[in-house]
Amino acid sequence: MPPPIDIKRFEQLKAVGDLPSPRGVAIAIIRLTQSADVSMAELARVIKSDPAFVGRLIKAANGLVAENRRAVVSVQEALMVLGLPAVRTLALGFSLLSNYRKGACEGFDYGRFWSSSLLMALSMQALVQRVRVVPADEAFSLGLLARVGELALATLYPADFSRLLKEVARSPQLRQLDLEQTAFAMTHCELGAAMLIDWGVPTQLVNPVLCFERPELADFAEGSREAGLVQCLVLSRAIAQLCLAPESEQARLMPAMLQLAGRLGLPRGDFVSLCERIAREWSEWGKLLQIGTARAPAFGNLCAADETESEPAASAADPTMTQPGSDMPVLIVAGDASERAHMRVLLEESGFSVHEQADYTQAIESAIDVQPCLLLVDWSGENCGASLVRALRTTRFGRTLHILALLDADDDGLLEEAAAAGADDFILRPIRPAALAVRLRAGRRTVTLQRELEREREELRHFAAELSISNRRLQEAAMTDALTGIPNRRFAIDRIQMEWAAAARHSRPLSVMLVDLDGFKEINDAHGHDVGDIALRQISATLRGALRAQDVICRTGGDEFLVICPDTDLSAALGCAERLRSAAHDMPIDTGGPRVRLTVSVGVAMREPSMANADALIKLADRGAFLAKERGRNCVMSAQVVHATS
CATH class of the missing domain: 3.30.70.270 (Reverse transcriptase/Diguanylate cyclase domain)
Structure with missing residues (x-):
């Protein structure tokens, strides 16, 4: 089962914070649909007072009718197709979208968030029509609100959440959920799930939302509705990420997405057709909701490219074909092109992946892009080696970077300056291959030890997370009446x-x-x-x-x-x-x-x-x-x- 939600923490946030919530006509619709004796005529009358919602509701209903059936053209028909629970959740989702298009959190991309949420909604609707784990109308709403916890954190803690997102962007190896737990005592998954429960979404739909970003925590029975929903949510998120990724990154993301589709039993051809349909609907919905959308990826070409590259990729994965050090990128920062070329030859002979930068002002951006394990930086003349190293040491990945300073002479003053700035070692000009090889072996050994240490830390973090989950389960059990299942x-x-x-x-x-x-x-x-x-x-x-x-x-x-x-x-x-x-x-x-x-x-x-x-x-x-x-x-x-x- 997924980890329990810290209801007490959620109630604290709800009591003192300004959680995202529906407004205007949406509140009236939600209240009416919760009433046992509401009439369709009364509900239709309230809905018609909001022309924007009328259009969205009819659009959602038409997404569910078969191609050979007459299109839905009225609110009453839409209500019959969708049903009251779906209308309530759609009113909630569209109200949040209208009222939280922007906010005070500078590091949070509100436009991208809603575009991604729309893609997840359309993907969920299309996927469940194939795997049939829940009704398609419920799936659309679930996809739209699956990541509402991020919007809530951006609303409640705009400055802190912005800093957290920037830290994740600088250091992709960090897990956003771990940072959220430390900073806010609640992850966006837990907060979003608690909000959905508070809004009346059934628990069977909320539990998959709680753990789809960490599916390893999902312990649902094989073939169960919850297990199927987790798979659909994971694949929907992957589709959204690929559609919003730069064109140069899409081919890299496609194989994993095809693998996820295979687990759901979707043949490649069918899945490509499904993705193309999602992309078309994304563009149409984007215009209706005034949400920015990108140009749709060429899914067919991406799939064909994956089939062509699958065999070479398997060969490349063979450990005997991997050169030592090839997983350790090196960045050379030096103004002399001939010297950079000389060092590149020596480094590539040792199996390193080499990147170069001549401009010291651009070196930090290059380092962030490359994420090198070793850095060779020229410390001579008017170059700014010291300031570059100091700046890198302030970043998370820069603190573990092994840095070699390239010096003109064995000068104690330069050595002290390099050490004070944060350099780990040095090498003198003219560069001797044997001396450089010794330094590289030392650097590789240091990086390898750091990686092993990080793996051990990750195992400890994983153990601590499991222990925290166990403690929460025990706490929940202590607060629950065993016979009735309600609080004690x-x-x-x-x-x-x-x-x-x-x-x-x-x-x-x-x-x-x-x-x-x-x-x-x-x-x-x-x-x-x-x-x-x-x-x-x-x-x-x-x-x-x-x-x-x-x-x-x-x-x-x-x-x-x-x-x-x-x-x-x-x-x-x-x-x-x-x-x-x-x-x-x-x-x-x-x-x-x-x-x-x-x-x-x-x-x-x-x-x-x-x-x-x-x-x-x-x-x-x-x-x-x-x-x-x-x-x-x-x-x-x-x-x-x-x-x-x-």
Whole structure:
């Protein structure tokens, strides 16, 4: 299973931060689609008030109809094709796109983010129509929002996230997720998944989103819907990366993408046709949404090139064909072209991949592009060897770079200057091949040891990540009721304290419900605890299903539940409690044997400024539950209402 989401951390971000959220008509659409008795006519009327969303909705619906069917031309037809869950998620995604096209995070490319998200949406829709793991309308929305956590981090922490992205760009070997965990105590995958759950997206769809950027953590059963979704998301991300990559990079990315398609059982020809269709739709959707799109790659040519090069590539992978040191690029920075040529010959004879730069002002950019393991830099005359080395040593990759200073004479002053700047070794002119070979062997040995050390560090980081996941799972287990699968009393205590503090700090309403099962002891006594356990699991699921997305239900005792309702006044809480009572009353319990029914008595209370703490609020709700029992059970009561009317 994927790593659990740190809900407490998410609630902290939600309470104090400005998370991306839908606005305007999208909110009305989302609320309507969450209502059990919404009519299509009422929903269509709200949708028609936003002409932009009408166009997008009809476009999305037409992407799902068969080619030989009449095109969708009205909102009502689109609603019938898509269904309410998909309409809700599309409204959410398109609202975010409209309202978060730009922001304060300088290092975050908002245009590229949305173009990539659109590509993922179209790729997911096309892929699931072949592998059929989820409905295509759900897949489109899932692809569009799969990386919304990055947008959230850019919104919440614009300066810090910008610095983090620049650090990743400078040092590609760094893992963005690891840096995010250190900087924000939550990765964009975890944050995005928590946001999707908060918006009502089913957990079965969210779990693949949580781990598709680290598929090695996905432990779904072979052939399961979640496993198929992870594969589709990984391939969709690869398609988006290739479409947005420079033309010179596309051929390099194609083989891995074809391999991913093969795992999904897609023949090359079919996959190329699918990619070409995605590219066409990308251009059409880009115009509709006013999102920048690039020229579509020539997928057929890229696929043909991969087939042509596959055999030589396999030969090149043979270790016996690899020259020693060929995986260690070297950068020469020197103004004299003849000297650079001489050193190139000596280095290539030793098996190094050689790159040159004559301009010292461009040397740092060359070093960032090449990412060399060794650097030979001329330290003579007016050249700026010292400033170049100092600048490189401030970068992450530059700290592990092995640097040789090329000196005119064995001068103690120059040696001290080179050492102070950060050079590791030196070589004197005229360059003797034997002397250079000794220096290169020393440099290669140092680089090899550094790489081994980095591998060991990566293994430790991986072990630490696994340990962190295990700890989170243990923590989640400690906070979950084993029988019903909902949060337990320990979680309830922590959560009510957090919500109490947030309500007091921001002067927001906070209500709670105490739910007591009527006649549960009699079921246990008459039919045994096994029947009682079945009834308890089913009534727990019913209660949870009757609550709103923001409400939290916890089992605090054998037949007692606490419901925490943030941002909810007493009137709204009473309405929610009545809906909960009605759901329990109407639910037949299937035990596979004796027929039993359960009702609930609910006490409701709202936080008042005079209350000392959360315990006082819970006691007041408990008083309401007691009054409900006295009144005859199967009802909702609030001591605050009784007191106000007495």
